[in-house]
Amino acid sequence: MTIDLHGKIALVTGSSSGIGRDIAKTLASAGAQVAVHFRSKREQAEAVVQEITDAGGKAAAFYADVTHVDEMAAMVESIEATFGGSIGILVNNAGNLVKRVQNEDMSEEHYNQVMDVNLKSCVFLSKLVIPGMRRQGSGKIIQLTSVAAHDGGGPGASIYAASKAAVISYSKGLAKELAPDHVNVNCISPGFIGQTAFHDTFTSNEGRTATVARIPLGREGTPQDVADTALYLASSLSNYVTGETIEVNGGLFMR
Template structure:
């Protein structure tokens, strides 16, 4: 039976300086992968992710890039490939942001583009950039991060964010069909209410948190490690026959 053994694999996790991205990077490194940690603004947080991995005996390097910009994406992937000496085997498109809550009546073109670029465009073009290297290696695994908001529309003022995360689900299914002949699997994880993240610290009140957790059948909020565990499964040999799938990680709050 297959096991989780990522030794020799090169993994790129976008937006991995903190929260869910950090947990994913740490989990992949614990599985044996060499991890490219990506950050946008906080180098200190990115360095903390790298330090956590190295102190546990893993291998990681830090890369700054705004993955909503195509030129920055292309430079990022080149730097990762040059640093590790080969193409990416595992891509986790984790970078994303609500940006701010805004009712549609107040939506501007600039805000719309910012939300769509960080949540959807980033996944499309980071994927494009790693594909030549992945195909040259004869296969790979891609995991895209969606959200419970993709299914229920999200909270107040989050309709465009929710739409961007719904786009991730459809995109991943189409991409899974497109890349299957190249031996590349594509799957999605869709987190629900995950605590201990900057997202909810910024956008969710304590009252809202308690109300949401009160509706979760498992009786608690999720943790970044809950999401990381699903990603680790999807990129491993345990999921060798899984592609085009979306795994919901929400404690039973939403069941398909």
């Protein structure tokens, strides 16, 4: 069976590198017109667009700070004007641990940074695309959460873990709200995914080795492992799946 996303406009936030990059390329390879979002990595985002267009796909790069509602709104407007239609697939991939902070050292500024980039971005981008999805009579909203949402995360990551757990709960409520409009809302919960800036920044070599040793499938995940799951959730194959969280972790965490 071939997954065909022709005629669909997809927005993938944080898609200039890592998991988002592979999701954008994978959706484009299935025929979607893809908005490659970036905040600081313009050149990398443009390189992703070039890769997609060189492969015969359609894509363009769009800037926004997804912690600011006005910038998210301007981006959505620009995407829909560029591609000539409403966004039918939203992948809320942008997120950040920011830095590891013990609770006794927690500042309000750090709390707001983490909650805004991980939760606020999902809430308000979802809000912005809902009218267009309702007009189309269908839509797919895919939120990236984390195994940290289930186990509290590593040292100094409690607020990050809480924000990702909130994404899961929010998505369940949103799934119920949008079900009558044939809009599916689901989460992907990656485990230890290598080849990403997240672990290059926040995980030591010793921590990486110890974690991989606990993965039943015997390896760290790849961004493509997550992208393949996103393709399923973006396609008609998942039309009877909503409010769910798919674990992509090689068996590291099993529910």
